[in-house]
Amino acid sequence: MNKNPGFYSVTEKSFYPRNSIEEDLNALIVGSLKKNFGLKQEIVEIEYPSDRKFGDYSCNISMKLTRILKRDPIEIANILVEDIRGSDYISRVEIKRPGFINIFLDNKYLIDQLRFIGEQYGKDTVAYKRKIITDISHPNAAKPLGVHHLLSTIIGNSINNILKYVGHEVIRDSYWGDWGTQFGKLIYAYKSFGDKDKIKDDPIPELLNIYVEFHNRAEEDPSLDDKARYEFKKLEDGDKENVELWGWIVKLSKDEFFKLYKRLGIVFDYYYGESFYLPLIDDLVIEGKKKNVFIEGEEGALVVEFKDIPTCPVVKSDGTSLYHTRDIARIKYWLKKESPDEMVYVVDAAQKLHFIQLFEISKMLGLSSCKYRHASFGRMRFKDKSMSTRKGNILLMEEVLNESVSKAEKIIEEKQSSVSDKQRLAEVIGIGAVKYSILSQNRTTDIVFDWDRMLAFDGNSSLYIQYTYTRVCSIIRKSEGVKGYKETVDILDIERDLIVSLIRMPRVVLRASKEYCPHIICNYIYEVCQLVNSYYNSCHVLNEKDLDTRGFRVSLLKSVITVIKIVMDLLQIELPEKM
RNA sequence: GCCCGCGUAGCUCAGGGGAUAGAGCAGAAGCCUUCUAAGCUUAAGGUCGCAGGUUCGAUUCCUGCCGCGGGUACCA
Numbered sequence: 154m155n156k157n158p159g160f161y162s163v164t165e166k167s168f169y170p171r172n173s174i175e176e177d178l179n180a181l182i183v184g185s186l187k188k189n190f191g192l193k194q195e196i197v198e199i200e201y202p203s204d205r206k207f208g209d210y211s212c213n214i215s216m217k218l219t220r221i222l223k224r225d226p227i228e229i230a231n232i233l234v235e236d237i238r239g240s241d242y243i244s245r246v247e248i249k250r251p252g253f254i255n256i257f258l259d260n261k262y263l264i265d266q267l268r269f270i271g272e273q274y275g276k277d278t279v280a281y282k283r284k285i286i287t288d289i290s291h292p293n294a295a296k297p298l299g300v301h302h303l304l305s306t307i308i309g310n311s312i313n314n315i316l317k318y319v320g321h322e323v324i325r326d327s328y329w330g331d332w333g334t335q336f337g338k339l340i341y342a343y344k345s346f347g348d349k350d351k352i353k354d355d356p357i358p359e360l361l362n363i364y365v366e367f368h369n370r371a372e373e374d375p376s377l378d379d380k381a382r383y384e385f386k387k388l389e390d391g392d393k394e395n396v397e398l399w400g401w402i403v404k405l406s407k408d409e410f411f412k413l414y415k416r417l418g419i420v421f422d423y424y425y426g427e428s429f430y431l432p433l434i435d436d437l438v439i440e441g442k443k444k445n446v447f448i449e450g451e452e453g454a455l456v457v458e459f460k461d462i463p464t465c466p467v468v469k470s471d472g473t474s475l476y477h478t479r480d481i482a483r484i485k486y487w488l489k490k491e492s493p494d495e496m497v498y499v500v501d502a503a504q505k506l507h508f509i510q511l512f513e514i515s516k517m518l519g520l521s522s523c524k525y526r527h528a529s530f531g532r533m534r535f536k537d538k539s540m541s542t543r544k545g546n547i548l549l550m551e552e553v554l555n556e557s558v559s560k561a562e563k564i565i566e567e568k569q570s571s572v573s574d575k576q577r578l579a580e581v582i583g584i585g586a587v588k589y590s591i592l593s594q595n596r597t598t599d600i601v602f603d604w605d606r607m608l609a610f611d612g613n614s615s616l617y618i619q620y621t622y623t624r625v626c627s628i629i630r631k632s633e634g635v636k637g638y639k640e641t642v643d644i645l646d647i648e649r650d651l652i653v654s655l656i657r658m659p660r661v662v663l664r665a666s667k668e669y670c671p672h673i674i675c676n677y678i679y680e681v682c683q684l685v686n687s688y689y690n691s692c693h694v695l696n697e698k699d700l701d702t703r704g705f706r707v708s709l710l711k712s713v714i715t716v717i718k719i720v721m722d723l724l725q726i727e728l729p730e731k732m
Numbered sequence: 733g734c735c736c737g738c739g740u741a742g743c744u745c746a747g748g749g750g751a752u753a754g755a756g757c758a759g760a761a762g763c764c765u766u767c768u769a770a771g772c773u774u775a776a777g778g779u780c781g782c783a784g785g786u787u788c789g790a791u792u793c794c795u796g797c798c799g800c801g802g803g804u805a806c807c808a
Contacts, residue, residue, distance in 0.1 A: 203751060213750060219788065226788075251788060253751070293808070334807060382806090427808095454806050462735080466806040476808050503802050505736060531737090532802075568770060582770095594745065598738045599801060605757085606744060610770075612756035613745085620770050628767050664748080676746060679755080690763090690772040732770070 168196050170278030170659040174242075174266075175199045175210070178256065182212055185236035190222060201657065208247065208255030209653050216252040226252025261640055263652045264705070270712040274719060275659035277320040279666070283494035286324045286487050287313055290419070291500065293330035294406035294426070295339050295364060297357045298413055298550040300602060301533035307591045307725075308530055309499035310419045311671040314723045319666040324422055324491060328483060329410070331403045331426030333476065335364075337385025340398050341377070342367040344384075356405040361547070382471060389431075389473045403428075413550060417584065418725050430482035434474050437482050441467065446517045457514050465510040477511060484515050488523055495524045497669070502529040502597050528669040531596045548602070557608045558583030564610060565732075572731050582616055583608075585726040589615030592724055593675035613679050615726050621682040621689075622717050623732045625710050628694050635695075638704035647688050648709060654681050655716050662723065671724060678720045685713055 169175040178199050186192040197214040215229035222229060230248045237246050237254070242262040247255040289309020292298050298306075317323045342363040343352075352359045371377040388395040403426070414420070438455065441447030447467055450456035455468035467478050487493060498508060508527035515525065535548070561583035565575050572578050590607050594600065610616045644652075658677070665673040694710065697703040721728055 198748085200748075200750080203753090207751065211750090216750080216788065249751075251750085291808085330808065450805070452806080456805060463804050469806045471806090473806090475806065501802095502737065504808080506803055507808085509736095529737090534801085564770070568768090570770095571768095596738080596745080601744095603744080609744090609756085614756085616770065617756095620768080624768055624771080631767060668748095672746080676755090679746095683755090686771060687773090689767080690769095693766060695767050732768075 169199070170275065170663045171280055173278070173659055174258070174656065175660055177240075177242075178210060178212070178237075181237055181240060182214060182233060182254075185233045186214070188236070189232050190218075192218075202253075202255065205650060205653070207249065207253065209258045210256045212254040212256070213252070215254060219252070230254050258653070260644060260649065263649060263656070264640060264642070264644065266652065266656050267708060267712050270655060270715050272715065272719070274715065275662045276318055278659050278663050279320040282320050282322065284322045284324070284491060285316055285495045285497055286326055286491065286493045287316075287497045287499065288326060288328045289313065289499040290327065290414075291329060292406070292410050293333075293335065294403045295330070295333075295335040295360070297361055297406075297547065298410060300548045300550050300553045300607075302550055303553070303587065303591055304501065304530050304533055304600070305499050306414075306417065306419065307588050308671060309528075310417070311592055311674075311724050312497070312499060312528065312669050314725060315662060315666045315671060315674070318719075318723055319663055321666070324487075324493070325420070326423040326425060326487070327421040329424070329426045331406075332428040332431065332474075332479060334382060334385050334473075336388060336399055336402070337381040337383070338367050338371075339364055339402060340384040340388065340395055341381045343398060357409050360402065360405070382469075382473075386471050386473050413554075416554065417588075418727075425483075427476075427479045427483075430479050430486060431474070433482040433486060434478055437478070437485060438468060441518065444518060446514065457510070457517070459510070459513060462506065462509060462513070465514070467514070477507070477514070480511050481514055481518070481520075484511075484520055484523075484525075485518075488520055493523050495526060497526045497528055499528045499530070499669075501532040503532050505529060526669070529597060532599045533602055534599045535602050553607060554584060554587060556604070557587045560608050560610070561586070564616075568732075570732055572729070578729055578732065581727045581729050582610075582619060582732075585615035585619060586610055588724065588726050589618075589675065592671045593679075595670055595672040613675075618678055618682050618717065618721065618726075619728055620732060621685050622714065622721075622728045623730060624689060625685065625714055625717075626730045628710055629707065629714065631695055632707045635707045636700065636704050638701040638708065642701040642705045644705065645692065647684065647691065648706075651681075651684050651688060651709060651713070654684055655712055658716050658720065662720070665723075674720050674723060678717060681713070681716065685710075 169179055179197055182197045182199075183195060186194055186197070197212055200211050200213065202208050202211045215226040215233060218224075218229055219226050227248060227250070230252050234246050234248060234254060237243060237256065242259050243256055244259040245257040247257075249255055287309065289312070290302065290306040292302060313323050313325050339360065346366065347363050348359070352363075367377065367381070371381075384395060388399055438447065441455070441457075446457055447455040448458065450464070450466060452470040454466050454470045456464050456466045458464050465477060466475060467481070469475060484496065487496065500508070505527065508525075512525040512527075515521070558579050561579040562575070565572070565579055565582070570578065586608055590609050593613060661673060661677040665671055692706070694703065694706040697706060718728065
């Protein structure tokens with residue numbers, strides 16, 4: 154059993170992209186294992202060696218089999234290598250102590266692979282397609298989008314893109330928080346000290362103000378929490394005034410969210426908030442009771458008890474619903490409507506217990522036809538611990554984006570860019586930087602917010618990728634009239650390395666899709682760009698005398714552009730052709 | 733208390749049981765008469781928290797300890 158439920162195991166089918174080199178190599182070795190040793194193993198690990206001198210691919214199977222076969226790994230490797238050697242696309246196979254099989258691909262074969270790198274490269278590589286419903290971003294209508302929302306929003310959106318690209322059917326449902334006790338607080342605050350005109354003028358900050366004010370007052374007078382719960386109770390019971398107020402607040406928030414989603418390039422297929430599932434809750438409660446899953450708890454609340462994890466309330470003592478209740482209703486709804494294979498929640502790690510409970514309850518209710526996954530990520534914290542919605546000094550998502558764009562503007566000014574639409578370029582660079590800084594890390598630990606890090610424009614950053622892209626675009630623009638090349642063209646080591654990197658892309662993307670980890674793609678494209686920049690510096694393309702070589706170089710760089718485009722699209726980061 | 737996660741270079745972080753643990757930033761030394769120097773090259777920087785265990789092989793898996801963070805019934 155894997156530690157992280159998002160991680161695949163080596164026994165899983167569909168381990169390699171369909172029609173990939175890895176799939177071929179795997180079949181070759183698996184066939185040899187069967188022929189020589191009668192083994193039925195279907196997957197062997199084809200690895201990328203730490204150093205290219207150890208081959209383009211390597212396999213460790215002979216060491217893994219030493220105990221099972223009770224033979225020396227070198228001896229096993231020798232037998233396997235006899236079969237591998239015969240393939241025309243492999244130029245050389247080496248055995249290295251303590252038993253690695255290192256495989257080198259033939260140069261002509263590698264050059265030929267460039268043909269396949271087109272707009273669809275690495276697409277639909279998954280062997281078993283699934284229908285997946287995702288929950289990302291989850292903004293809360295009672296509060297503005299803070300910088301911490303960027304994690305689930307940006308990572309989740311990229312996960313949606315990646316899952317789709319490799320061939321899954323993805324239903325992007327924006328399950329957003331438009332219901333819950335926080336509305337009771339907001340409604341109470343509005344009624345007792347809210348200023349309607351102020352809210353109309355500048356809704357989002359003013360709603361936050363009264364929300365914060367409520368918490369300040371509640372600290373002095375804890376009875377306010379009960380009053381807020383009472384307002385929520387009235388709302389859930391359909392009180393006309395409260396429902397109207399709620400609708401108004403939700404509308405204001407929704408407009409705000411959409412504005413930001415548009416700026417980030419994020420779209421959904423459905424926008425069903427929590428309130429959408431309310432009509433299903435009565436039946437759910439009846440069913441839960443009937444199945445003895447929902448049982449009477451303290452003070453008349455309904456709870457679910459488990460063997461090893463804390464008890465979880467599903468209906469409050471005053472009869473109102475909870476986050477869990479609406480979440481279960483949502484699962485019921487979608488299972489009936491779409492029969493998905495999987496439901497994915499891209500939510501921070503602090504909510505782990507919530508999801509363990511939710512998934513467990515779903516199974517107890519018989520909702521087990523689908524696989525549930527909490528793709529968890531770290532929370533964003535601040536050096537100053539008082540940064541929270543309740544305290545009010547929240548850092549808004551929009552502020553961060555604006556700050557990044559204005560930093561980008563300054564850089565564009567410094568570099569004396571000749572681009573005509575500098576504002577547009579600043580937006581592309583600024584937003585890209587924020588996205589990349591979030592996407593490139595894989596921490597389940599909390600992330601401490603840091604401006605320098607969030608707005609990184611050096612080293613492993615989106616700007617580096619974007620700059621590489623524009624440099625290559627520039628060469629391609631000037632390469633008109635450059636002809637093709639003969640397949641016998643001689644290539645340099647660095648060109649060979651570059652091709653080997655490019656053809657790894659399908660597997661990298663597939664792996665990112667299996668682990669729900671976009672950062673794998675960031676690491677990959679950064680490495681590719683490092684190679685490209687190094688190449689750019691050491692070889693000239695357009696001045697190259699040899700026509701074949703020049704043709705090949707242009708063609709190679711076109712493939713580079715294609716790969717950068719595809720993966721940056723998966724990360725939802727725009728690429729400028731000029732900077 | 734119990735449960736979960738994390739601890740890798742001065743800082744921020746990659747690292748799929750595999751070969752000499754890698755990047756960026758900061759600091760040091762170089763490279764623009766050639767396709768965008770927003771770049772490239774080189775050197776320096778490590779007890780992979782500590783101690784055991786499993787394994788041909790452990791930064792990676794297991795156990796214990798230490799440190800940090802999160803969660804722990806009517807918040808989401």
